[in-house]
Amino acid sequence: MYLPDAATERDALDARERSALYNAVNNLQVLGQDLGYPHSSAVQGTDRLRELRPRAGRSPTRALYRQVGGRFVIAAIGPEALHDRKGFVRACRAAIDRLGELEE
Numbered sequence: 001m002y003l004p005d006a007a008t009e010r011d012a013l014d015a016r017e018r019s020a021l022y023n024a025v026n027n028l029q030v031l032g033q034d035l036g037y038p039h040s041s042a043v044q045g046t047d048r049l050r051e052l053r054p055r056a057g058r059s060p061t062r063a064l065y066r067q068v069g070g071r072f073v074i075a076a077i078g079p080e081a082l083h084d085r086k087g088f089v090r091a092c093r094a095a096i097d098r099l100g101e102l103e104e
Helices: 004-011 015-034 085-103
Strands: 040-042 050-052 061-068 071-079
Touching (some): 061 085
Antiparallel strands (some): 040 050
């Protein structure tokens, strides 16, 4: 499930990145918590926020998500941290804020 702002961010990606993200999300839906590194990883310094890493981490795009109840909720789409550290931090903050609103 994408939060509305994350869906807008996803839709702004070019076709290649959207396709890679679609495949990564599909893997997350199929494997759930068993989807491990390099396809998914915990975001250090956050509470339960994870990053989905399309193309096994070779994509410059990350989907930031958390499991809420029995569903995986994608809260933000942003750049990979080494590619754009400030952009990644902004996306993490946005994801945390959006998830906080959802969980209230």
